[in-house]
Amino acid sequence: MDFLDRSIRRARFAYFSMEIALRTEMHTYSGGLGVLAGDSAHSAADLDLPMVFVTLVSRQGYVRQEIDDGHAQVSRPDPWSPQDFATALPQMVAVSIEGRTVWVRPWLHALECPLGQVIPVLLLDTDLGQNAVEDRRITDALYGGDQAYRLKQEIVLGIGGQGVLRVLGFSIEKYHLNEGHAALLTLPVLRATRQLDGDHRSDPTRGYDISAVRERCVFTTHTPVEAGFDKFDYDLVQRVLGDYIERDVLTHLAGADELNMTRLALNLSSYVNGVARRHAETTRKLFPGYTIASITNGVHVHRWTHGAIARLFEQQFSNWAHEPEVLAFADQIEDGALWSAHEIAKSDLLARIAQATGKQLRPDLPLIGYARRMTAYKRPELIFSDMGRLREIAKVQPFQIVLAGLAHPSDGGGQEAIRALGAHIDALAGAIPAAFVPGYNLDVAGALVAGCDVWLNTPLPPLEASGTSGMKAALNGVLNLSALDGWWIEGCADGVTGWSIPTNGADANDAAALYDKLRDVVLPLYHGDRGRWVWMMKQAISKIGPSFNSHRMMRRYVTEAYLR
CATH class of the missing domain: 3.40.50.2000 (Glycogen Phosphorylase B;)
Known part of the structure; x- marks a missing residue:
């Protein structure tokens, strides 16, 4: 080999x-x-x-998410076949676990980039005939057990x-x-x-x-x-x-x-x-x-940029994927071309939402997206804290919401948040079109960060370590609306690359600040000044893309x- x-x-x-x-x-x-x-x-x-790169093979995956009629997450195994994407290597090593010899064999995945370079990824596996039955399962479930x-x-x-x-x-x-x-x-x-002669006493x-x-x-x-x-x-x-x-x-x-x-x-x-x-x-x-x-x-720019947006980048600067620094010149892209590319990305997302949920969202209304791991500190329900006020805002300046995300099967708070989000969506029927997209994975995430108009993030500071989904959104000209935490403290120029949500840690106050920003700034701009909105899209790409990428x-x- x-x-x-x-x-x-x-x-x-x-x-x-x-x-x-x-x-x-x-x-x-x-x-x-x-x-x-x-x-x-x-x-x-x-x-x-x-x-x-070295990782586990995780044969049964993490969670294949289904949503039942009561809006609850049903967590299924998500198996995959290593042999479809990797080659089993003959070498093995033994580790001792509970006094038993456990053999570990690597699978080799060759990760090739468009320029032709390849790097090895080793996926460690204990599902071997030499191992005891219980030890064969060690590399089955990611974060399981x-x-x-x-x-x-x-x-x-x-x-x-x-x-x-x-x-x-x-x-x-x-x-x-x-x-x-x-x-x-x-x-x-x-x-x-x-060293055998070391003195361990002190x-x-x-x-x-x-x-x-x-x-x-x-x-x-x-x-x-x-x-x-x-x-x-x-x-x-x-x-x-x-x-x-x-x-x-x-x-x-x-x-x-x-x-x-x-x-x-x-x-x-x-x-x-x-x-x-x-x-x-x-x-x-x-x-x-x-x-x-x-x-x-940082995020990988070529991986997370929608094809329609990527084609604009190719026309402007063909080396953007290998040298993301040149995205600083994305503010020179013609307004109409960028908006047309965004409409394609949004149309693709709306088609995916319709297929997954049966709901037909509108291409002419602003779409607010929220998608990430469902857990308490990320406060996925914050936008629904005052349903009456949310409806009042939407009467004057209509908008839509799309949500997605997985909860760990043992995270009761995350599981309850998903159920509650479904109930909130039902309660808003007829007032605010909203959908929860099940089966969150790389493909769903890619469609969401490219096709929304606004990317919402509401963590409880300082608990967001980084929060890279907002970087992916920005690459596609999607504007962030986020609490100042993680990377957004570095990337936010308010009114230029997106908007901050003032927070003091109290949910009611933070929700009120979010509503004020939506009612007074974000929605009026979308509905009333398309030119300024597209200008901000270009600022988000040109100021965030060159710095917040995985090449850097x-x-x-x-x-x-x-x-x-």
Whole structure:
């Protein structure tokens, strides 16, 4: 396999992520973290970076969403066939789980960019005849099961993944941990530095070369709250991981009371970053004493730009996909051409909505979109806080709403939010056309970020780490209306690239501020000044596109993290 041999010879950096969104048919992602990893991989291929990506095969996927007659999410398995998109490699490595030998085999997916470069993605699999029945299921369900199941998956990802790279012959200089799920990969790197004559009495890590491990690891944290970090009871760790590493070493590096994967990654990485400037500030407060840099997330421009918009970019500057900086000149696009391309994207979205829900939304009314992981801090119901006021606004300045998003099967708040959104849509019948599109995935997300007129985001600050869907919308000239949190603090020029929603953390006040912005600014502009609206569309593309893209992000990772 010439491609793999070439990749092994040249790869210097390995990117580990529990999930990765490479294509819709490969169900190895759940949401933003996986989409970011997928965009990173696509940019790595475009830029011909010497990288390899490592993840789990997740044979049963995350969630195939159905919505029942009561508006509740019905969560189904979402299986896919690795053999349709990847090649099973013959090499295997063994990890010890609960005292049993568990074999891990990689599948190789060759990710090719339009320019011809290819990078390897390794999908780790335990569904092998050599394994016990319960161990064959470890790489089945993305984020499924209990704490023990999650710990087993993270052993396979971190320890198994590091071993797979070694047995394949990769010589990795830097490991990039995309969130704490991959933190256990630091342990085999640590074990390789063990000095038998180390004095453990004053410092349990004395026998290890901690600095050598840190020099090889880069850690990106995405979680802005302590409760969101993966933590495991040490008795569980002892039962599942055994004596792979001394317990006093783990308690020294990962926390005295429980194994905190984020703290382990922090202590064994020389470079740590948040995914937006505000997120890095929040993380520094959570972990005082650590140096936390910031590299704001970006999105892959070619992947998320609608075909009709992309054709305009091609006509204006043919190198836009490889050099997104030239999107700074998108403000020179002719108004009518941009609006016509937007109408095509909107028409495509309306057709998808009609097919999925049976609802015919109107192309002449402004369409407000909200689509993301359904969980409490994102406040998906905020726009419906005062139904009476919402109806009054729509009487004078009509508009439409489209929503989509998945909730984790164990997230009761997210599940209830989906049910409530369906009830709100029913209650607005005859006043405000609205639809919830089921089966949220890459294709649905792509249609939504391209076809809406306004992209709504209402997180409770400072809990939005980044929020990349708004970047994707902006690439297509869709205007953001968002609370000032995550990336939007950096990207918002109010009245130019979109609008901010003043927030103070109280839902009633924040909803009132949202309604005021809709009634007084956003809707009057759409209905009364098309020229200014299109001008703002061009400002959003030309000011956000050149900076908030994954090419810029990956170049920064290489120069600031990998090569330091």
